[in-house]
Amino acid sequence: MTVPERSVRRSGRIRAFDLRATALFFALAAILLVAGAYTARAALAAAERRPAWAVVLCLIGTAAAALAVRRRRRRGHLARRTARRAAAALQEGAMTALDALETPPEQAPAVVVPAQAGPGGRGAPLAEDTVVLADPVVDYGLLDPYEFEQAVAALCERDGCAGVEVSGGAGDLGADVLAVAPDGRRVVVQCKRYCATNRVGSEDLQRFGGTCYTVHEAELALFVTTSDFTAPAVEYAEQCGIVCVDGEALKAWSDGAAPPPWAVVSPVPPPVRP
Structure with a gap:
């Protein structure tokens, strides 16, 4: 070619x-x-x-x-x-x-991890939408209000409460957590995540006392906060039969150094104030 x-x-x-x-x-x-x-x-x-x-x-x-x-x-x-x-x-x-x-990742401390709210909103049962780790170590002051409600609900479930629900939000009428104590009493909890200098006043207790018994039919009313209560607030709570759990008592309850509130309060329902 x-x-x-x-x-x-x-x-x-x-x-x-x-x-x-x-x-x-x-x-x-x-x-x-x-x-x-x-x-x-x-x-x-x-x-x-x-x-x-x-x-x-x-x-x-x-x-x-x-x-x-x-x-x-x-x-x-x-x-x-x-x-x-x-x-x-x-x-x-x-x-x-x-x-x-x-660098290997550090081991994070065990905390209460709130799950995302599902179609049912905040009222979904705690056992289905919240993961609770064993022996949680929680700094409640670092949580936002909703996470604080979830943490208190986790404590209630950890210590034997049934039917635990987080119902806090707009229109909750003072009931952030609803549960049934091991002795069968209906527990209604109001949660306030305040800083150490912001104490819970009598106005907060009065609003909670006006709905916890008459609206939510509580047999044990708990007011849980990360701070403290003023003297008028404590006096009003004693008159209405509301159990006040301040920051120190909450830490003792969370660490297991103190029994849960329903184990201390008498199972006799408090009188209903008009």
């Missing part, structure tokens, strides 16, 4: 000598040379007549040239410094990523 030869195109061509273009080039060069000579002669004559101006112009030109050189050097220095900083940042980021990959 015969392979046809490809024609090779020659890119370079030998240009012929052009006398007219050459003459024009030398003529222009002569004109520029003569113009430069006349300009230099005029500048020398001006310098002889006014030497001070000549010195000033020379200084200005020298300063302009030095400034241009300095700017070029500064730009180069800034570029090199920026490049060094970028390289250092990249190296530090890479080292941090390697340390994070090599």
Whole structure:
């Protein structure tokens, strides 16, 4: 089989000598040379007549040239410094990523983990939508109000309550947690996650006392808070038969250092106030 030869195109061509273009080039060069000579002669004559101006112009030109050189050097220095900083940042980021990959994850303390509210909202049974770890160690002050309600409900279920529900929210009428104690009493809990300086006042107790018995038919009313109660609030609670659980009592209950409230309070229902 015969392979046809490809024609090779020659890119370079030998240009012929052009006398007219050459003459024009030398003529222009002569004109520029003569113009430069006349300009230099005029500048020398001006310098002889006014030497001070000549010195000033020379200084200005020298300063302009030095400034241009300095700017070029500064730009180069800034570029090199920026490049060094970028390289250092990249190296530090890479080292941090390697340390994070090599460091084993710390064991998180056991906590009460509230599940996401399902189609039934907050009133869903605790046993179905809440995961309670064994021996929980909870900092109740770090929880949000809903998580605090879930944590109190988890305590109730841990200590033997049945039918535990978290019903807190808009329109709950003071009942955040509903449960049935091991002795069969209906437990209604109001939860207030307050800071240490915000004490529960008598107004909060009055609102809870107006609904816990008449609306929710409580046989044991609990008011649980992370802070403390004022003296008028404690007095009103004693009159209405409401059990007050402050921050210290809540911690003791959570740690197992104290029995649950329904194990201490008499099973006789308190009198209903009009």
